[in-house]
Amino acid sequence: MSRLVVVSNRIAIPDGSKASAGGLAVGILDALKTTGGLWFGWDGEISAVTEEEDEELGIVEHDGITYASFPLDQNEYDLYYCQFSNTVVWPAFHYRLDLVQFQREAWEGYCDVNEKLARRLQPLIQPDDILWIHDYHLLPFAAALRKLGITNRIGFFLHIPFPTPEIFNALPPHEELLEMLCDYDLLGFQTENDRVAFIDCLTQLTELESTGDKLHHAFGHTFATEVYPIGIEPDSIKEMAEGPLPPKMAAMKRELGDAKNIIACERLDYSKGLPERFLAYEALLENFPEHRGKIRYSQIAPTSRGDVQAYQDIRHQLETEAGRINGKYGTLGWTPLYYLNQHFDRRLLMKIFRLTDVGLVTPLRDGMNLVAKEYVAAQDPDDPGVLVLSRFAGAANELTSALIVNPYDRDEVAAALNTALTMPRTERISRYNDMMAVLRKNDISAWRESFLKDLRAIDARHDATQDDNKVTSLPRLA
Structure with missing residues (x-):
């Protein structure tokens, strides 16, 4: 050969x-x-x-x-x-x-x-x-x-x-x-x-x-x-996501209690739709006030291409928006949005994905977006989270059982988040199984x-x- x-x-x-x-x-x-x-x-x-x-x-x-x-x-x-x-x-x-x-x-x-x-x-x-x-x-x-x-x-x-x-x-x-x-x-x-x-x-x-x-x-x-x-390699992702939690993650899980967690993770880039996503989360808190104090949105976005001005600008914009949203909706006992401008080990990320109720992947334009696939593969088959996915990510062509949204429409994304947060377990399992079948067929x-x-x-x-x-x-x- x-x-x-x-x-x-x-x-x-x-x-x-x-x-x-x-x-x-x-x-x-x-x-x-x-x-x-x-x-x-x-x-x-x-x-x-x-x-x-x-x-x-x-x-x-x-x-x-x-x-x-x-x-x-x-x-x-x-x-x-x-x-x-x-x-x-x-x-x-x-x-x-x-x-x-x-x-x-x-x-x-x-x-x-x-x-x-x-x-x-x-x-x-x-x-x-x-x-x-x-x-x-x-x-x-x-x-x-x-x-x-x-x-x-x-x-x-x-x-x-x-x-x-x-x-x-x-x-x-x-x-x-x-x-x-x-x-x-x-x-x-x-x-x-x-x-x-x-x-x-x-x-x-x-x-x-x-x-x-x-x-x-x-x-x-x-x-x-x-x-x-x-x-991706679904079995490898599943293996990383399973097993005992590191002490800090176990403590975080106890701290969350019954609160539901929305997770988003990508490098800091204007193509990922992060400012639009923050505004959609704000629309969720405004349009569906019953979730206030009962959810947390964690956005992981490590710096990339720090030498390029556009990337410096978006970092400043996100820091400003996160502070504004937390100042508007937060209370002494509740911080609605955690914005983390830092890198996480990939194995640890898969465990974080498994613990979260909603994966929010809403780029404005993306070739594929493997994070969407990794989020699905990391889920507990008996109690999986829900993927909210941009129609402008290549992954939307395959993961059709995700909640597909237009990232430019903050109210549509907010409504999809509400649907994800309230979705019955039977429907979550059905959607998960559909997507896992695709991931196994079209693996790396x-x-x-x-x-x-x-x-x-x-x-x-x-x-x-x-x-x-x-x-x-x-x-x-x-």
Whole structure:
């Protein structure tokens, strides 16, 4: 079997600790262990070495997997990561054009880093390798590899949404980005809406030949598109959630008594709809006063991308709103909203999820949102909590037994919270069982195996001397 090479912006280098890896890391590691392989990416460090003096790659061998990592210098980090990736691509792909801060220098830096990574990876690639590239930091990566003469099969999976043409075409380099994406052999998306949005963008810009089985020809390249909703490991989540509680959590459970707890947990990001969620919780307290003093909403939101101004702004906004709501509705014996701007160990989070009555997951736009799936998997089958889920999360396409809401409608979210808090156990169990059946069918292994099966079914690219327009070499997806 061909060796697998995985490329992502950051890589999880084993350090000997027992910290539990996230679902994506587990999925990638399992794939690499099966075939033997290489995981290549940024090590998260900022180097003082200048661009002209590339540091040696850090190579670590562990459990049959080779980890090859590198630092970025300060200028690369600023242009490629902070600016273009996170102030252009991220906000635009999450439908926030108002937050896009495009600078030509950042676009050039983004492309330069992708080309540098391709040059550094090139000597490590073997002729029969297949390459699996991940996420929005690496949109031009296949194009950079093709320039170097790499003809291996290259697949790409986008973990975030892909915007409609009205949004995407507002980006100054939209045509260049689309042409670069067509250098991949297989493009995977979280939902059919994302896949169709990509195809619509191509249709508006260039002549696109497509067949009924999601095979395409554009910009002189042939490629396939498909939907692969990413999953979790339900049994692993269940195992983490079960068992005795740490002393502090046991004390918290006793303190809550009969009060019901609403939990929300995600990194601090404007795409997650946190201010809107706080307002919806306020609407719950206003519209359904019978819950006052009998519920608690805990919002866990650790800081992310603290160097980006938009993230600093939302942190200040949430601190202000939390104080205002607690000041308006709180009493000497009751604090309605707990806002925690800190990181929690993943194993501990699963136990917290199991103890709570309502999981509130209402992003304004999300590729999938694995927290929604983890919340369900962590529940006690005999007494499960209820998931309130945004219709704009990719997970809403699968978890249809959740209470699906429009996060922009605070009264609708408030009403759904009231329904969740008062739902009979029989209905809660029925909804839980429906969602668990989906999670087990579409778990992380199914996601990984279906993508790699389709990628392996694709022929390697013709070399440059052959007719690049032959449609006979199109892949056939199962």
